[in-house]
Amino acid sequence: MAKQDLIYLFLCRADKRKKLLTEIEKKFPNIQTINIHCAGRFNPILAFKLLQQKAAGVILLGCDTGDCHYREGNLFSERRIFLARETLHGFGMDRNRLQALWYNPKQIAPVLESLETFTKYISNLASKGDSI
Amino acid sequence: MDNFQDNQYIPFPSVLLDVREENKTIKRFLVQLPDHLRQQKIIPGQFFQLSAIGYGEIPISVSDFDPEAGTIMFCIANTGSITTKFHQLSKDQLIGLRGPFGNGFPVTSFLGKNIVLLAGGIGLVPLRSVVSYFFRNPDAFNKIEILYGAKSTSDIIFRNEIKQWRLKPKTSFKMTIDNPEKGWSGNTGFVSNFLLSSYSEKSEILFAEDPEFKNTKVLVVGPPAMYKSVFNALSDIHFPDKEVLLSLENRMKCGIGKCGHCNCGSKYVCLDGPIFSWFELKNLPKEY
Amino acid sequence: MEKNRLNKKDLGNFLTILKKHYSNIISPGLDDKNSPVFRLINSAQEIVLDKITPIKPPKEFLFPQSEELMTYDKNDSYTPTRIVEKTKFAIFGARPCDIKAIEYNNLFFGNKFNDPYYQSKRENLLLIGISCEFPSSSCFCTTMGISPVESSGSDLFLTNLGTDYLVEWVSDIGKAIQQFFAEILTEAKPEDEKMKIKIEETTRSKLVEEINLTEIKGKIIQTYDKEDLWKNYSEVCIACGACTFNCPTCTCFDVQEKMESLENGTRYRTWDSCQFYDFCLHASGHNPRGTKMQRLRQRILHKYQYSIDQLNQWSCTGCGRCIRSCPVGINTRSILKDIKEELHG
């Protein structure tokens, strides 16, 4: 798959979210899912590396604020993601290539919807010739 | 220069004929030699650069070489990232092979000599190639004594070979493990104990056969800590330092004296070594 | 040795003729911050010779920072492919220190085992030297026994005579291409040689200092155990690779593999520095040169002792780049002075 539309999705406890995973696989062939234990374990430099070498976009999908299995993991991550997005901007990249979504695990539709918007946004960037 | 074989950086794909577990960290790899290497002389003590293709290259010394069958054997301990990859390989897969590099033991000069082999842990691997050279050429030496020290019983390698060695003529084999263990009736303590005149099972060659050290060579391979105790013991009995040969290991990348990683003073371990005499080692900086 | 004069106005023509035979011409030019840098040039106007020598030596054109050694792919049963450089190129305006460094590298890469990647580039190189008139305050070439107007090692060698260049055809390759430039060359005059000597004197007077190393040549290893001497400098050292990466004779490299996918990838080599902690770190965790003191000593002893043992040459040409690039101002000259003092009490 070409770099310009490959998207990596870091999914908090993906092994427990079979239904969502199958939906994503069916609908978005260009999304590669990576299982992580908690959104708080997400290291932004992984996103930098992916964006620099392989992917056009990176999403982190974690639990809603307050729902975190480890109480505050996603709150740490939120700050980190903020800084990471600004880092992208600081190096002349589109900060929206890195997104964090916080969702309620029971609702799948809004997730798919935001993934849809994100893929569209990324392919739009590619068509404008905005390379990383 | 368009001759493919001129480029020393290019490995030759070679088939793994057999992969066997020696102990929990060491695996034995039997490799089919590429055609052009079959005619080449491979001296015991030399090393090859093996590539786990896609991951990187490591220098590994030859542990056995069968010129008739065209096979070569390596033993690899699982210590770093690339050796881990090697341990995941299995029969019939390909690895890259480049070499042989280094000087090797001067086996042809051992004619009529007594040889004492001191091996600590995985140090038995390069010395094994010397042993099998001798068994293939029984006239090349007078007598050999193999002194082997392992950390524990579970770390012992080449168990089958050791059984055969014990039965060979002109050969004696002694071994020890570092600490006493249940079910182990043999020697305990470091391998350097065999060199102490007060030790009950001291080396036969050094103390009985040739106590003047006129016709004896000592070959030592092991971890740096072992060298220290062995050298202490050897200097206590005033063994001549020029007759002691040992093998150094350093990080290397190219194997041909270009990358600059393995140097020890003005010597490159890959070109001038890996076999040095104790005498040479005394003049080298302590950077090994 | 035959000599000619070349009018400076004809430098453009000189390059045009040169370009017919050597498609790429590399010369000191200016970068976006007006600092001199060796780069590809297209016209005589881009050449800048009245500045100090660029901080990055021309070794990168013979020994690139990252260079592919081979590629492999699964379908092809891991058969590696080889890449050979075939473009002819010329380095214009290399100073004697850089020429001598390339000469050393030729010796090093050809020693015992041939390095085909280096040699294939070296064979395609035409080295055009120039007398050095603009030494930096860190230069010490005369200490290493190199004259600022020394031509040996180059193919042809220029000296600035004011309106003209004195052109010396040094090597066989240089002599062979002399005929192509017949139209723009004039005969050299007897006084040109005197001018060259005068330039040498002026340049020598501009150097900050010259240390006489003849007495300590080959004896520097005796300072190996003088840890206090090394610690004076290594405590300050931050263990970066600036000195080694900018050194024209530093040739250490690391070999790494890069997977494009599970099926194919490349093996490449890339500059490595003996000042890095992981330079000789064993897989077991043992590090033969684990302290900064050992690594700094290794660099200095390699330059001034080990290379003498191996190839009977200093592997330092006194270009002063290590001093210029050192973030903390470690002065190689004062290390040499300290060594000398140590050896002579």
Place this chain on the structure above:
Amino acid sequence: MISEKISQQVKNLIQQEFKTGDVILSYQDSGTPGVMTPIFIHSKEDIGKILINSLCVNNLAVYLSSFFQSEYKDIKQKGRIIITAKPCDAKSVVQMISDEQIPNEKILLIVFECDGVTTSRLIKEKVNQEFSKIDIKDGKYIVTLQDKQSQSIQAEEVRVSKCKDGSLCDLPTYYDYYFVGTEKSSKIDQHSKVMTETPLLQERLSRTEFKKIVDTELEKCIRCYACRNICPACFCSEKCIIDKPKLAVPFLDKEVNLANNILFHMIRFNHVAPNCTECGECERVCPQEIKLSIFYHYFNRLVKKEFGFVSGKSDLERQKLLNYRLGEELV
């Protein structure tokens, strides 16, 4: 100009404070004209070597963490560390204390007033040639050129970029001694806001234009890691993710190309963003003259604006990015 008087006073104080086992971190002449080099002093006799003047541009805070980290076992510290610092360097020290990299009680921080430092590179640019000697006299640099001619330069003409305004010159929140008394040169304009208010390239240019600048700058990088190793905020030493040798596939390929270079600098700035005190050392030491200031200014303002945190100015508060308490408000 940092006066000889200060240099002498600092020396006198160190004489009094020094006890066996202590290490003094200060400056001395390197022997290269116009370049000062740090010095580690272990014995009382060497205190005379100390020389402090307006060429002391190095930030000595970088050496502090090495005393308390594993790699450099040979200099594990028993006594105190007596460190001489300019007010801007002192901020790095304070920041390291608040990052718990160095214990407060092991440091004797001697700060001296400074009104701008310079580097030999700037002086060379100013006189547009090489020189063989520099004397400092009456608030001027007297430069002896290679042809033995001399030229004098006013201090304020060649100040390094961080000295353009006084944002780093104020007194640090923590210090042991502070010496005042600069002489004979115009003081840095404390009210100037050059550093804090000049629009950033990231804001001034469109993203594609800015990206081009980033690419041309970082293309030159040779990854000698001088910027990382000179940085007082980069205190991971040999544990740095970039050269972790034990990883099967290295996180960052050693191959030097634009993508890897950008990745290296992204990782570095992302990591040091909350600790960077804008000391400017990374830009100064770069042998390829990469303008790293376009990045660290950006990150510093960002952290200040979004987290209200100015590194090096608060002693106790650890950065918010590293710390989270339940109920605390996010970004």
